[in-house]
Amino acid sequence: MIFTKYHGIGNDFILIDQRRSPIEESTFFVQIPRICDRHLGIGADGVLLLESSKRSDLQMRIFNSDGSEADMCGNGIRCVADYEIAHKPKIEIETRNGVFTCWRKEDQIGVDLKQPLICHWPMKIHEWSVYVVKVGVPHAVVFLSSFDQIDLIKIAQEIRSVFISEGINVNFASFLKGQLVVRTYERGVENETISCGTGFAAVAFVVSKLYNFPQPILIASASDKMTKQMKFFISTKGNIQMLAEACRVFSGSLHLA
Known part of the structure; x- marks a missing residue:
């Protein structure tokens, strides 16, 4: 499993790019708690899976450290944007909660979280x-x-x-x-x-x-x-x-x- 470790203001994630280095999902999901364990694995608050999307630039799936899947993650999506955005002015990322727009401003990453x-x-x-x-x-x-x-x-x-x-x-x-x-x-x-x-x-x-x-x-x-x-x-x-x-x-x- 090829991964990149990220954090957004201390909220840390294991980012896995399924488009470039796919993993076997059937065996992966049950191992998320071990992978996120700070003593027995890499250690993180969650896992971010990057996949292709027909609606936007890419799709992000978010898994908490207990293996449960979440609809959205504000720090996680900014980490994905930093990984993906390169020199683009902005990027669109699909989640289970819809598509969100992210952008880079100097050394920071912004995201429009829509209306609460x-x-x-x-x-x-x-x-x-x-x-x-x-x-x-x-x-x-x-x-x-x-x-x-x-x-x-x-x-x-x-x-x-x-x-x-x-x-x-x-x-x-x-x-x-x-x-x-x-x-x-x-x-x-x-x-x-x-x-x-x-x-x-x-x-x-x-x-x-x-x-x-x-x-x-x-x-x-x-x-x-x-x-x-x-x-x-x-x-x-x-x-x-x-x-x-x-x-x-x-x-x-x-x-x-």
Whole structure:
């Protein structure tokens, strides 16, 4: 299996180009958890399969580290765009959630995530006000005064238990030292990830509605591993556009037993 390792603001992926180096899918899918394991495999939050498309420049399939397939991934699609875009001004990528436009701006990759779908605005779960929006995939947004003494995993699982059929992601946002900071619990990974593109976009959409934030809306990961921010712009039509780095880490090959 020939692969390239990428990350988008710390959210990391194993990218496999089926058009150039096809793999045997029947044996591959069951091995995704092992391949994504950070001790026994390459290590990643997910796998991105690149395939040919009749609707766009290429198709991206997204698999979480537990092997489940996702409809969309904001950081993943930007990594694919960085891999594919070369000197084109823009590129169209097909996903299970439709076709998305990506572009390069200097050393960053942008994506138009289209208009979010408001699901619950807000709803009360225990003591938390939870805003639920769909940005490619469903996200819950919760605002906290701080992250101190918060059992993020426990709270996220309690909120997820209310949305079992949707398999929702949970984003915790806080204003720390004048900066909007987010932590995300991702479905399919079933743990906290360093960042989540569509999750951060959901937070940007909610704060734009609640607080009339000036644009671009800057969001940072709470992880001390990442210092760079994502930028979000909301168009007059209501589309969310995300701009941030997508970084190639290394390439290699792995023998699938």
